[in-house]
Structures are given as structure tokens and as C-alpha cells.
Amino acid sequence: MNEPSNISDNDDGVIENERYALRLFVTGASTNSLRAISNIREICEKYLIGNYSLEIIDVYQQKDIAEKEQIIALPLLIKSYPFPERRLIGDMSDTQKVLKGLGLLS
Amino acid sequence: MSTDSHTNRTIKLLPKSPTGILGLDKITDGGIPLGRPTLICGGAGCGKTLFSMEFIVRGALEFNEPGVFMAFEEKADELAVNVASLGFDLDQLQADKMIRLDHVYVERSEIEETGEYDLDGIFIRLGHAIDSIGAKRVVLDTIENLFASLNNQAIIRAELRRLFQWLKDKNVTTIITGEKGDGTFTRHGLEEYVSDCVILLDHRVTNQISTRLLRIVKYRGSLHGTNEYPFLIDEDGISVLPVTSLTLNHEVSTKRISSGIPSLDKMLGGLGFFKGSSILVSGTAGTGKTSIAGYFANETCNRGERCIYFAFEESPKQIVRNMLSIGIDLQHHIDSGLLKFHASRPTLNGLEMHLVSIHKLVEEFQPQTVILDPITNLITVGSVSEVKVMLIRLIDFLQLEQITVMFTALTLNTIVNEQTDEGVSSLVDAWLLVRDIEFNGERNRGMYVMKSRGMKHSNQVREFVISDEGLNLVDVYLGPEGVLTGSAREAQRLQEVTTDVLKNHAVTRKDMEIDRKRKVLEAKIASLQEEFESVQDELNKSYIEDKLRKDVLELNREKLTKNRHDEE
Known part of the structure; x- marks a missing residue:
């Protein structure tokens, strides 16, 4: 989980109002973490093409972030923009819920 | 880790x-x-x-x-x-x-x-x-x-x-x-x-x-x-609060401490209570239980030891004032830090809480003597058995720490109760009973030592007198009319004085009689002496006459003889 962390963002596109800011917190290379990463990438590529930034953070590497971000359950996806902030936990396998959490589905 | x-x-x-x-x-x-x-x-x-x-x-x-x-x-x-x-x-x-x-x-x-x-x-x-x-x-x-x-x-x-x-x-x-x-x-x-x-x-x-x-x-x-x-x-x-210690193996002391009332000490083999023992003072209302407790507190402080007084009825100031009226100044012990009052209504909290707070205070203050006045009031917040259990725990704890404890308890009737209301009489080491003795339209206080473990103690009732000078125990009058106290005792004492005077008077009269008799006899002796002397004189006189006559006869005979010779 150390290599390309911030890949799918920044294609020098115009920053739009609705650009999604996502952070995914994972724990090393656990099954849930790997599944969550691939699931969220898939969803983002499908529903938010080019309109998002995804940061993947390994909590094991930055332990103090767990307290700072009030992390309990992992994997955790935080959508910090657009408001309101939402938190999604789990391996992101329930696409409907993920979309609902991201505000893409009402 | x-x-x-x-x-x-x-x-x-x-x-x-x-x-x-x-x-x-x-x-x-x-x-x-x-x-x-x-x-x-x-x-x-x-x-x-x-x-x-x-x-x-x-x-x-x-x-x-x-x-x-x-x-x-x-x-x-x-x-x-x-x-x-x-x-x-x-x-x-x-x-x-x-x-x-x-x-x-x-x-x-x-x-x-x-x-x-x-x-x-x-x-x-x-x-x-x-x-x-x-x-x-x-x-x-x-x-x-x-x-x-x-x-x-x-x-x-x-x-x-x-x-x-x-x-x-x-x-x-x-x-x-x-x-x-x-x-x-x-x-x-x-x-x-x-x-x-x-x-x-x-x-x-x-x-x-x-x-x-x-x-x-x-x-x-x-x-x-x-x-x-x-x-x-x-x-x-x-x-x-670790309540009851499971064993009964605490240290005991043979040291004796005074109750503060010399005449009471005398009833307890002359030395007072054992250190670290538990003492119950029970009696009907107004018999001076608090006064006894106050004396004990005062005596403890006079020895330079610390004392905590848990008052469940009166405020500290009230007790200090009341004790002053019988000549005990508790205030200066409070000022010197030897005496600590802790007054609280029994209903302030549950029995257990009282126990905990007593524990805490005792551990903080480290006293040698603890007084609880009166335990009867605790019954308002618990049943008899609960109070008893609480007191067992308390006595246990205090004995472990070698602290002398005095309880006062109110008995509700004038008949001598074999058991106090709290049923603690069997737990305590010494039990003093202050009792009203009603006689001749008077109420007097009598004190008994009901029990006192491990020491010789008086089996007698003493009259317990509270005066401006303090507490004192007076021997009651025991006579043909029974036990007399108060003014009856006083009257009996006066009567005894009268009898004494009369007796003294009788004695002097007999002395005079003897004197007189002696004088008569002496006079008689003197007259006999005279008689004897006169008889002696008489006897002497006839003896001399005889001698004289004999001499004269001799002389006459000689004269006659000489005359005869001359004639020849």
C-alpha cells in the first residue's frame, strides 16, 4: 500500500465545483483493504470519471492519524468534499450504499 | 510491553x-x-x-x-x-x-x-x-x-x-x-x-x-x-470499606486508661478501662450519658491523646457549652487540635456511609479514642440488625487499630434492660448503666457497672451526682430501709449525725459518774487511813505508859532499897 497512492487524481483538468475529495484509510495489505481499494477505484472510474481525487492512506504508517481522524472501523472512506462530510466503512462491496454515501444516489 | x-x-x-x-x-x-x-x-x-x-x-x-x-x-x-x-x-x-x-x-x-x-x-x-x-x-x-x-x-x-x-x-x-x-x-x-x-x-x-x-x-x-x-x-x-475482618485475632492491650471520673475508676478496679476496649454507656433520657462521654473525651485530651467525638444529636457548640456548665472546658482541646467533633444527622446518609465516613476520619485523624453519641439515633436509618452489624464492623475496625471506643445508648424504659435496643451489649467490653432511681418524689441517678471484661469491678450501685464541680459517684446508703439516694440519703446521713451526738452525750455522763464514784471511794480510803492512825496512836500511848510505869516502879524500888540501906 506504499506505492502509488495518489494516482487517479490530478489529470490537470479544470477543477470543477463538484470535484470529489476522497480519502481511503486502510490497514496494510489486509483482505478488506485490498478489496476496498479495488472496489472504490472501480466505482470512481465508473461514476466520477476525472472528477475526483482519491488518497489512499495506510494507517499503520501514520498511527497518530487514527486519533486525529476519529478512526474506529477500517477500511474507512471519508468524503470531505462536497459537503456534508460522509464516512463509509467496509470493503465498499455494496455499490448501492457506496453511491448513496457519496451522494450520487438519492 | x-x-x-x-x-x-x-x-x-x-x-x-x-x-x-x-x-x-x-x-x-x-x-x-x-x-x-x-x-x-x-x-x-x-x-x-x-x-x-x-x-x-x-x-x-x-x-x-x-x-x-x-x-x-x-x-x-x-x-x-x-x-x-x-x-x-x-x-x-x-x-x-x-x-x-x-x-x-x-x-x-x-x-x-x-x-x-x-x-x-x-x-x-x-x-x-x-x-x-x-x-x-x-x-x-x-x-x-x-x-x-x-x-x-x-x-x-x-x-x-x-x-x-x-x-x-x-x-x-x-x-x-x-x-x-x-x-x-x-x-x-x-x-x-x-x-x-x-x-x-x-x-x-x-x-x-x-x-x-x-x-x-x-x-x-x-x-x-x-x-x-x-x-x-x-x-x-x-x-x-472492607467491612468485617474475618478473624478475631486482634492484638490486645493491658494498658489501662482513666475514665476521667476518679470514683468511676475506683469501681473498675481502681484503674479505669482497658485501652482499645469498647465501652457502652446506656441509660434513660437525661441521665448524663453525654456528660460521661464528655469527661472521657476531656481525660483523653488531657493525656495528650487525640479523640474524635461523633455527635448524632447535638451540635459541637452545644456540647461544648453544656460541658462547660459542669466544669469541663472542651474548647481548648478543640483549639489545640486534640479533639475533633464530627456532628451529622443520622439521616444524612445510610448506615454504611456513616461507617465509611467514620473509617475515613479515624484513618485521617489517628485518634486514640472515639466517641459515638448516641448510637440509638442510627436506628432511624436502619433496622436493629443492620445497626448491630454496622457496630460489629466498627468495633472490629477500631479494636484492630487499638482505639478505645465509647458508645452512648438511650434505653427507652426505666426497667433495667438486659439488652440495649441495639443489642450491642454482648459486643462491648464494658457496659455502664445509668439509671433513674425514683424515690420519695425525687429522681436520682444510679450507676452500675453491668459488665467489665477482664477486670475486677464493683457490683454496687453508686449514686451519680452531677454538680457545678462536675461528676461524682457517691456511695448510696444501704440500710434496713433498702437503698437510699438523693435527699433520703442525705436525711439518713443527718440522722446518723444526731445519733452520734446523743451517743457522745451519753458517754460523757458515764464518765462523770465514774469520776464521782472514784472521789467517794477516795474519801473513804482517806477516813480509813485516819482511823488506822488513831488506833496506832492509841496503841503507842499504852505502850509508853507501860514503859513509864515500869521505869517509875524501878526507880521507886531503888529508892526504897537505898532508904533501907541508910536505915541500917
Whole structure:
């Protein structure tokens, strides 16, 4: 989980109002973490093409972030923009819920 | 942290971690299981959070063991404010890296569950906090909140099981708190996971009086007290009262101490009470029980010893004033710090709380004498048997500390009760009974020593007199009319004086008679003497006459003879 962390963002596109800011917190290379990463990438590529930034953070590497971000359950996806902030936990396998959490589905 | 140093010890006894909470370590024989989780459960407001916080703070302050407090309910700064009233400076302790507070906050409405997850976040946070200060103690207050925040109970249960195992592996002593559920110790059955030690806290209200109670439900691998122990939360934190000592093997003293009333000491073999004994003074209303207690307190302080006076009826000022009227100045003992009054209404709190506060004060003040005046009033907050049990515990505790205790008790009728209302007469070492003796339209006080273990004591009733000069015991008059007290005794005394005078008078008259007789006899002797002398004179006279006649005859004969010769 150390290599390309911030890949799918920044294609020098115009920053739009609705650009999604996502952070995914994972724990090393656990099954849930790997599944969550691939699931969220898939969803983002499908529903938010080019309109998002995804940061993947390994909590094991930055332990103090767990307290700072009030992390309990992992994997955790935080959508910090657009408001309101939402938190999604789990391996992101329930696409409907993920979309609902991201505000893409009402 | 997770060293194996604890596993390879030779003694098989369960190692324990002292909590530092007053009394709890006594009940648990050393503390809670070292390196294992302990569950503290109870209803709302029973003191769970405070209990666990004190465990952490005492660990840091007294045992130099850093601790992590993970709060699921209160924010870190709220916690700090809440326990500041107990004198715990959490901010300072955090700055000193002795304590770490972590507030876990979960807002259910913000969270969407999208599949499988685990609680690694908590593990990482906790692990990080433990490692950053080298913690030996951990508190999770109240981890059950997770059940309210997350949906997937199966995951939470599995993760909690893993968490407790992980904490064991890390070898930290953990306290987990849990809200009491319906019929179970905790709402979500945490006791299933924490099976080493379970402590139940309770807050019970009977007769509008609340008592906090603690019970060790389970302690695997260790002996522990099984009773409900009352505990107190005050400005010094929690104190649990280990109630009855299981054995009767306290030290005894042969030292004697004066009661402050010399004539009473005389009734007790001349020396007074044993040090460390328990004394009961019982009697009907207005018989001077408090005065006896006041004298005893005064005497204790005069010896330079400390005394606590627990007053359940009168205020300290009232007692001081009243004692002054019989010549006892307690105020200067208060000023010199030897005497301490603690006045409280019995209804202030439950019996157990009274006991706890007595314990605390005694341990703080270290007195040689304790006075409880009167124990009868305690009955208003408990039943007879409860009061008795409480007093047993109290006597036990005080005897262990070699403290002399004096109780006063009110008896409700004038007939000599074989038992006091509290049934404590069999517990005490010495029992003084002050009793009204009504006679001749007067009420007088009589005092008996009903019992006094281990010493010779008077079997007599003494009249107990309270005057401006103080207390005194007077021998009652025992005569053909029975026991006399008060003015009857006085009248009898006067009568005795009269008889004495009369007797003296009679004696002098006899003396004069003898004198006179002697004079008569002496006169008689003198006259006989005279008679004898006259007889003697008479006898002497005839003897001389005879001699003279003989001489004259001789002379005449010679003359005649000569004449004859001349004629020749």
C-alpha cells in the first residue's frame, strides 16, 4: 500500500465545483483493504470519471492519524468534499450504499 | 510491553495490580488481575467512570504506571474537568506523559456501512497510545457504545473478543466499563468476553437514603470477599470499606486508661478501662450519658491523646457549652487540635456511609479514642440488625487499630434492660448503666457497672451526682430501709449525725459518774487511813505508859532499897 497512492487524481483538468475529495484509510495489505481499494477505484472510474481525487492512506504508517481522524472501523472512506462530510466503512462491496454515501444516489 | 517476564515466575499465584483505591485492594487481596481485563459494570451514575479514572490516576501517581484512558462517552476535556473536583490534574499528568486520554467519537448518522470491516482503527489508536507512553494500564470507558454506533453486531463481537485477547497479549491491566443491562451484567453481554474479574457497582436507595455498593461478582484464580461493600465518593476519590475482618485475632492491650471520673475508676478496679476496649454507656433520657462521654473525651485530651467525638444529636457548640456548665472546658482541646467533633444527622446518609465516613476520619485523624453519641439515633436509618452489624464492623475496625471506643445508648424504659435496643451489649467490653432511681418524689441517678471484661469491678450501685464541680459517684446508703439516694440519703446521713451526738452525750455522763464514784471511794480510803492512825496512836500511848510505869516502879524500888540501906 506504499506505492502509488495518489494516482487517479490530478489529470490537470479544470477543477470543477463538484470535484470529489476522497480519502481511503486502510490497514496494510489486509483482505478488506485490498478489496476496498479495488472496489472504490472501480466505482470512481465508473461514476466520477476525472472528477475526483482519491488518497489512499495506510494507517499503520501514520498511527497518530487514527486519533486525529476519529478512526474506529477500517477500511474507512471519508468524503470531505462536497459537503456534508460522509464516512463509509467496509470493503465498499455494496455499490448501492457506496453511491448513496457519496451522494450520487438519492 | 508484551514481554514474557511475568509468565516465568515460580510462584503460581495470580499476579495482581494494585488499584490504589482505598479498601478495594484489601477486598481483592492485592488488586485486580495483572495484565488481564477486568469488567466494571453498574447502572447509570454508579461511579464506573470515576472508578476507572481513579485506577489510571493512582497508577500514574502511586505506582508509576502510565495509563491510557479511552473514553467512548465523554470528551477528554470534559473528563478532565469532571475529575478535577477530586484533585486530579489530568492536564499535568498528560503533559508528564503519565496519562493519555483518547476520546473515541462515533456519529452513526455520518456512517454508511458498505461491507466487511474490522475495528483495526481502535487497535491502532490504542496500540499507539500505549506505546507512546509505555502504558501498563488501560481503561475502555464504555466500549459498549460501539454497539449503538455500528450495525454489524457480529463484527463488533468478534472484534471485541480479539481486542481483549490482544490487550492480554500486550500485558496491560485493563478495566472495561459496561452499563448494567436487564438481567445481565452488561447490556451486550461483555461479561462473556471478560471472564477474569467482574466487579459490580450499585447505587441503592432505601428509605430515601442512598448507599453505593460494590461487589466482586467473579474473580478467577483468586480469593476475594463476596459481600456487598459500601463505598464512598468524596473529595479524595473512592473509598471502599472492607467491612468485617474475618478473624478475631486482634492484638490486645493491658494498658489501662482513666475514665476521667476518679470514683468511676475506683469501681473498675481502681484503674479505669482497658485501652482499645469498647465501652457502652446506656441509660434513660437525661441521665448524663453525654456528660460521661464528655469527661472521657476531656481525660483523653488531657493525656495528650487525640479523640474524635461523633455527635448524632447535638451540635459541637452545644456540647461544648453544656460541658462547660459542669466544669469541663472542651474548647481548648478543640483549639489545640486534640479533639475533633464530627456532628451529622443520622439521616444524612445510610448506615454504611456513616461507617465509611467514620473509617475515613479515624484513618485521617489517628485518634486514640472515639466517641459515638448516641448510637440509638442510627436506628432511624436502619433496622436493629443492620445497626448491630454496622457496630460489629466498627468495633472490629477500631479494636484492630487499638482505639478505645465509647458508645452512648438511650434505653427507652426505666426497667433495667438486659439488652440495649441495639443489642450491642454482648459486643462491648464494658457496659455502664445509668439509671433513674425514683424515690420519695425525687429522681436520682444510679450507676452500675453491668459488665467489665477482664477486670475486677464493683457490683454496687453508686449514686451519680452531677454538680457545678462536675461528676461524682457517691456511695448510696444501704440500710434496713433498702437503698437510699438523693435527699433520703442525705436525711439518713443527718440522722446518723444526731445519733452520734446523743451517743457522745451519753458517754460523757458515764464518765462523770465514774469520776464521782472514784472521789467517794477516795474519801473513804482517806477516813480509813485516819482511823488506822488513831488506833496506832492509841496503841503507842499504852505502850509508853507501860514503859513509864515500869521505869517509875524501878526507880521507886531503888529508892526504897537505898532508904533501907541508910536505915541500917
